[in-house]
Amino acid sequence: MKLLRLPRSKVRLGEPLPWNVRDESTRLLLSRGHIVESEEQLDALLTRGAFVDIEEARAVAHLADLAEKERANISALKRPENLFSLWDQSAEEMYKLMAKLPEAPPSLVQLTDFATRLIDLVDQDVDMALYHMVRQESAHLYYYGYNHAIHASVLCLLMARRLQWPQARILSLVHAALTMNMPILQLQGVMAEQDEPMRESQKTQIHAHPELAVQWLTEAGVTDGDWLTAIAQHHEHADGNGYPQGRTDLTDLAVALRVADVFTSKISPRKLRAALPIQEAARQLFREDHGGPLSSAVIKEFGLYPPGEVVKLSSGEIGIVMRRTDSVKCPLVAAITDDKGHPTVHTVQRDTSQAQYAIVGPVADKTLVARMPPERIYGYQQLAPASTQDAGKLPHRPA
Structure with a gap:
C-alpha cells in the first residue's frame, strides 16, 4: 500500500x-x-x-x-446551445472582435473566421436569420452598430446568392458589410440611444468613416480590392451627391453594399424613431432602385410577409410569420391568439394558403410579440452537427 x-x-x-x-x-x-x-x-x-x-x-x-x-x-x-442563443450572442462576439479599435483592428484571419461562422449560422436556417433582422424589439440599442453590421452582412449574402454572383465576390461583399462601419460602431450605438437629431460633430465622424475604415483594413493586411472599394464607395451615389468624394463611377459591390446598409437601417428601431415596416422599406427601395435587380433580389428574399412579421388571419387570429414558402403571399404562420384576438398559451401553425387562414394584412401593434422568445414561435431549434450542416441547408428559392 x-x-x-x-x-x-x-x-x-x-x-x-x-x-x-x-x-x-x-x-x-x-x-x-x-x-x-x-x-x-x-x-x-x-x-x-x-x-x-x-x-x-x-x-x-x-x-x-x-x-x-x-x-x-x-x-x-x-440550457443547450441553439440557433437562438447564437444569434443573440453574435453582436456581443462582434463587439469583442472590434474591442481594440482603433489601436489594434482585427486581423484578416479573425474577420474571415467571423464571416465564415456567420454564413454557417445563416445556412442552418435562413428563415430564422430573417426573423432576427425583423424582430429587434429586445435588442439593446448600445449594440446597434454591431447588429446593423451583422444584418447588412446577412442581407448581402442572401441578395448576392439570389443574383448568382461568384462565391469570391459574395465573400468580398460580406466582409465589406461587416467592416464598413468599423470607425463608427460605438457612435452608432450612441446615436441610436439619443433622443435628438445628429450633431455636427457626429456628422463629421460619419462623413469620414468610409476612408478611415479602408485605412484601418489596409493596415491590418486586407488587400482585396473589391472589399476595400465597396467600403470606400458605399455612401456614394450615381448622381454624384454622395460622400466622401462625390463619385459617380461606382462598383456593383459598392451599390449592393449601400442597398443592404440603407434597407437594414430603415427596418431597425432607434430611440428617436420606430423601425419602418418591411413593406414600406421595400417600396422605398424599389422606387430608389427603379425596380432594378438589387431591389428585386431583396424583395424576393424577404417576401411579402417575411419571418417575424405580425399578421392578421382571415380566421380572426393574430400570428407571426415563421417560414417562407414558394408563394410570397402564403407563408407558414404561428398563431399566437384565438379567433377573438385573445392571447393563447400555445402557438398553432397555420397554412395561409388555406382560405380560412389567409393573411388579411400586417398588424401595426406589435405589443403581443415585443418580448416573445423565438422558441415560442419555432420550438427548440438545436444546432445541426458540423458534419451535416451542408446537408441541412435550405434549397435556394427560385426567383
Whole structure:
C-alpha cells in the first residue's frame, strides 16, 4: 500500500470523509464516512500524521470527476446551445472582435473566421436569420452598430446568392458589410440611444468613416480590392451627391453594399424613431432602385410577409410569420391568439394558403410579440452537427 499525506484542504468540516485515513504505518485512524466536526479535531489528526491510500484517493478523484461531468451534461440539457442563443450572442462576439479599435483592428484571419461562422449560422436556417433582422424589439440599442453590421452582412449574402454572383465576390461583399462601419460602431450605438437629431460633430465622424475604415483594413493586411472599394464607395451615389468624394463611377459591390446598409437601417428601431415596416422599406427601395435587380433580389428574399412579421388571419387570429414558402403571399404562420384576438398559451401553425387562414394584412401593434422568445414561435431549434450542416441547408428559392 502506497500512502499519500493528507492535505488540510481536502478535508471538509461537517462532511463525510470520502476515503479511509491512516497513520504512517497504514493503521486505520478514521473510516470512510467519518465526519470531522471542528478545526481542533482536524489539527489533532494532522499533527498525529494522516495519510490515505494513493489508489483509493485516485479512485475517489475519478468518481468526483465523473460526477462533475454528469452535472455539466445535465446543465447542458437544461440550457443547450441553439440557433437562438447564437444569434443573440453574435453582436456581443462582434463587439469583442472590434474591442481594440482603433489601436489594434482585427486581423484578416479573425474577420474571415467571423464571416465564415456567420454564413454557417445563416445556412442552418435562413428563415430564422430573417426573423432576427425583423424582430429587434429586445435588442439593446448600445449594440446597434454591431447588429446593423451583422444584418447588412446577412442581407448581402442572401441578395448576392439570389443574383448568382461568384462565391469570391459574395465573400468580398460580406466582409465589406461587416467592416464598413468599423470607425463608427460605438457612435452608432450612441446615436441610436439619443433622443435628438445628429450633431455636427457626429456628422463629421460619419462623413469620414468610409476612408478611415479602408485605412484601418489596409493596415491590418486586407488587400482585396473589391472589399476595400465597396467600403470606400458605399455612401456614394450615381448622381454624384454622395460622400466622401462625390463619385459617380461606382462598383456593383459598392451599390449592393449601400442597398443592404440603407434597407437594414430603415427596418431597425432607434430611440428617436420606430423601425419602418418591411413593406414600406421595400417600396422605398424599389422606387430608389427603379425596380432594378438589387431591389428585386431583396424583395424576393424577404417576401411579402417575411419571418417575424405580425399578421392578421382571415380566421380572426393574430400570428407571426415563421417560414417562407414558394408563394410570397402564403407563408407558414404561428398563431399566437384565438379567433377573438385573445392571447393563447400555445402557438398553432397555420397554412395561409388555406382560405380560412389567409393573411388579411400586417398588424401595426406589435405589443403581443415585443418580448416573445423565438422558441415560442419555432420550438427548440438545436444546432445541426458540423458534419451535416451542408446537408441541412435550405434549397435556394427560385426567383
